[in-house]
Amino acid sequence: MPKVSLEQVLEEHKLFSLLTQEEKQSIIENSTHLLYKKGETICKQGAFANHIIVITDGLAKTYLEGSNDKNLIIDILKPVNWIGLSSVYNETTYNFSAATIIDSSICLIEKQTFIDILSQNNEFANQIIGKLCRNSKHFFNKITSLGNKQLHGRFADALLYLSNKVAKNPVIELSITRKEIGELAGISTESAIRLLSELNHDGIIKLDGKVITILKENLLVKLSQIG
Amino acid sequence: MPKVSLEQVLEEHKLFSLLTQEEKQSIIENSTHLLYKKGETICKQGAFANHIIVITDGLAKTYLEGSNDKNLIIDILKPVNWIGLSSVYNETTYNFSAATIIDSSICLIEKQTFIDILSQNNEFANQIIGKLCRNSKHFFNKITSLGNKQLHGRFADALLYLSNKVAKNPVIELSITRKEIGELAGISTESAIRLLSELNHDGIIKLDGKVITILKENLLVKLSQIG
DNA sequence: CGCGAGCTTGACGTTGTTCAACTAGAGTGG
DNA sequence: CCACTCTAGTTGAACAACGTCAAGCTCGCG
Numbered sequence: 001m002p003k004v005s006l007e008q009v010l011e012e013h014k015l016f017s018l019l020t021q022e023e024k025q026s027i028i029e030n031s032t033h034l035l036y037k038k039g040e041t042i043c044k045q046g047a048f049a050n051h052i053i054v055i056t057d058g059l060a061k062t063y064l065e066g067s068n069d070k071n072l073i074i075d076i077l078k079p080v081n082w083i084g085l086s087s088v089y090n091e092t093t094y095n096f097s098a099a100t101i102i103d104s105s106i107c108l109i110e111k112q113t114f115i116d117i118l119s120q121n122n123e124f125a126n127q128i129i130g131k132l133c134r135n136s137k138h139f140f141n142k143i144t145s146l147g148n149k150q151l152h153g154r155f156a157d158a159l160l161y162l163s164n165k166v167a168k169n170p171v172i173e174l175s176i177t178r179k180e181i182g183e184l185a186g187i188s189t190e191s192a193i194r195l196l197s198e199l200n201h202d203g204i205i206k207l208d209g210k211v212i213t214i215l216k217e218n219l220l221v222k223l224s225q226i227g
Numbered sequence: 228m229p230k231v232s233l234e235q236v237l238e239e240h241k242l243f244s245l246l247t248q249e250e251k252q253s254i255i256e257n258s259t260h261l262l263y264k265k266g267e268t269i270c271k272q273g274a275f276a277n278h279i280i281v282i283t284d285g286l287a288k289t290y291l292e293g294s295n296d297k298n299l300i301i302d303i304l305k306p307v308n309w310i311g312l313s314s315v316y317n318e319t320t321y322n323f324s325a326a327t328i329i330d331s332s333i334c335l336i337e338k339q340t341f342i343d344i345l346s347q348n349n350e351f352a353n354q355i356i357g358k359l360c361r362n363s364k365h366f367f368n369k370i371t372s373l374g375n376k377q378l379h380g381r382f383a384d385a386l387l388y389l390s391n392k393v394a395k396n397p398v399i400e401l402s403i404t405r406k407e408i409g410e411l412a413g414i415s416t417e418s419a420i421r422l423l424s425e426l427n428h429d430g431i432i433k434l435d436g437k438v439i440t441i442l443k444e445n446l447l448v449k450l451s452q453i454g
Numbered sequence: 455c456g457c458g459a460g461c462t463t464g465a466c467g468t469t470g471t472t473c474a475a476c477t478a479g480a481g482t483g484g
Numbered sequence: 485c486c487a488c489t490c491t492a493g494t495t496g497a498a499c500a501a502c503g504t505c506a507a508g509c510t511c512g513c514g
Contacts, residue, residue: 064367066375067454086363089356095367105438118356122349129316129345129352132359136313139366140291140322143301146373147413148293151502178461186374188503191461209511227292378470405493415471420494 002105006033009056009107013080018124023117030113036106036114042083048118049094052106053083058104059174062096063183073184074142076101076103076174085131088114105144146186149227155195155221158185161206163214172212229284229332233260236283236334240307245351250344257340263333269310269325272429278335278417279312285331286401289323290410300411301369303328303393303401312358315341329402365392373413376454382422383450385412390441399439 010016010024019027030049033056036042042053045065056079063073074096077083087094088111100106118125145157158181162172196212199205204220206213215218237243237251260283263269272292274382283306285327290300301323304310314321315338343353372384385408389399401429409419424440426432431447433440441447 043262064371064374066371067452068375070375072370074367086360089360091360091364095364119353121351122346122352125352125356126316126346129356129359132356132363133316133318136316136359136362136366137322139363139370142303142370143299143366143373144291144293146370147291147299148295148297148475161284177459181409189460190504191502197462225294405513417472417494418470424494 002033004056004105006031006056006107009080017082018121018127023121026113026117027109030110033105033107036100036104038100038101038102042100042106043094045097046093049087050092050111051083052111052114053086053098054080054107054109055081055083056105056107059105060098060181061101062098064096071183072186073180076162078166081132085128086135105199119198144226151187151191151195152223153186153227154185155192156220159212159214160220160224166225170214170217172214175210229260229262231283231332233258233334236307242307245348245354250348253340253344254336257337258334260332260334263327263331265329266326267327269327270321270335272322272324273320276314278317279315279336279338279341280325281334281336282306282308282310283332283334287325288326288328288330288407289325291323298410299413300407303389305393309358312355313362318387340360378414378418378422379450380454381414382419383447386439386441387447387451397441397444399441402437
C-alpha cells in the first residue's frame with residue numbers, strides 16, 4: 001500500500017492544482033496507485049502505452065534501451081512528477097522505459113481520462129505545454145552533452161544535473177550506482193568510476209560511498225563548458 | 228517579397244486549420260513575413276526569444292552550437308512548419324539556433340500573440356501538445372543515435388531521417404552539404420564523406436553530386452539497428 | 455561465514471577525429 | 485576570356501580518446 005493516498009496527492013500537489021474536483025475524481029476512478037519495489041520496471045519501451053504515469057513516492061529513472069544492451073538514462077525523477085509525459089499523445093507505444101531506483105509509489109492513470117481532461121481544461125493543457133517545453137530544453141542539453149562534448153564534459157553535465165535538478169543540493173544522496181551515473185552521462189561504468197576518483201582526488205567532489213558531495217561547482221561548470 | 232502571402236498560408240495550411248478567422252487576423256497583424264537568403268541565421272541560441280517562427284517556403288535547419296564550434300543539427304525543416312516550437316513557452320531565450328539552407332520565406336509571430344491564442348483556443352492547444360510529443364519522439368531517436376550507436380549506425384539514422392522525414396522519398400535532393408550531413412549524424416565531415424563513398428561503392432546508395440539516392444533501405448535500417 | 459553484486463584499477467585495442475595535402479568547380483575581377 | 489581565389493569535397497596517415505577485458509577487491513546480506 002502506498003504511504004500517501006492518491007486523494008491527498010491530488011489535493012495537495014501543484015501538478016494537479018488546475019484540475020476541478022470533478023476531474024480529480026475522474027482520475028481517482030480511472031487509475032491505480034501501486035507500490036513498486038526497487039529496480040522494478042514501470043513501463044517498457046515499445047509496449048502499448050495505455051497509461052499516464054505519476055511518481056508519488058520514491059525515486060525513478062526513465063531510459064532508452066540500445067540494441068547492445070547499453071542503456072541511456074534520460075531523467076531521474078523525484079515525487080511528485082509525471083513520468084514521460086511526452087510519450088502519450090499521438091503515441092500508441094512508450095518510446096522509453098522507466099524503472100524504480102528505490103521502493104516507490106506509482107500512479108497509473110488511464111490515458112483516455114487524461115486526454116479527456118486535456119480537451120476540456122484549457123488552463124491545464126497550457127500547463128502541460130509548459131512542461132513539455134521544459135522537457136525539450138532538457139533534451140537539448142542531453143543532445144549537446146552526447147553530441148559535442150567528451151568524457152569530462154559529459155560527466156560534469158551528469159553531476160550538475162544530479163545536484164541541481166534532482167537532489168537540489170550539493171550533496172547528492174540518491175542511492176544511485178556508478179553504472180547508473182555512467183548511463184546518465186553516456187559513458188562506460190569504468191570511465192564514470194575513474195572520473196569520480198579523479199575529481200575526488202582533485203578536491204572538486206567528495207566521495208563517501210554512494211554519497212557524492214560537490215565541493216567546487218564552478219569548476220564542474222567550467223568542465224561542462226569546455227566540453 | 229515572399230512568394231506566397233501569409234494570408235494564403237494561414238488559410239490553406241493545416242497547421243492553422245484550428246484557428247478562428249479572428250485569430251488568424253491577429254497573427255497577420257502581429258507578425259512579419261520575410262525572405263531570407265541561403266545560409267542566413269533565423270534565430271540564435273541564447274538570444275531573447277520574442278517570436279514563434281514558421282517556415283513558409285524554402286528549407287531550414289535547427290541546430291545546437293557546441294563550445295568547440297561544432298554544431299549538431301536537430302531538424303531539417305520543409306515548409307510549412309513551426310521552427311523550434313519547444314523554445315517558446317516558459318523560455319526567455321532560444322535554446323537552439325536556426326538558419327536557412329536555401330533561400331526561404333520565414334514568418335515571425337509575436338510570442339504573446341501566440342500565447343494568447345493558446346490560452347483561448349483549447350483545440351489548438353491540444354494540437355500543439357501533439358506536435359510537442361512528436362518532437363520528443365524525434366529527440367529520443369537523436370539521443371539513442373548519439374548515445375549508443377557508433378559511426379555506421381548514426382550515419383544510417385541520418386540518411387533514413389533525410390529520406391523518410393524530410394525528402395519523403397528515396398531520392399534525397401536537398402542541396403545539403405557533406406558537412407551538414409556530418410552535423411546531422413554527429414560525426415566529422417571526413418567520416419561522413421568516407422561513409423558516403425563506402426555505401427556508394429557497396430551499392431546501398433547512389434551518389435550524384437549532392438543528390439543521394441537510397442537503393443537498399445532495408446540494409447540501412449539494419450545498420451541503424453546494429454548501431 | 456560465504457556468496458554475489460557493485461566497485462576499482464591496469465593494460466590493451468578499436469574507433470573515429472584531426473591534420474595535412476590535394477582536387478574540382480563556381481564565382482570574381484582584371 | 486583567363487588567371488585567381490574560395491569553398492566544398494576527397495583521401496591517407498597519425499594520434500588521442502574511450503571502451504573493453506580481465507582480475508581482484510569490498511561490503512552487505514542471507
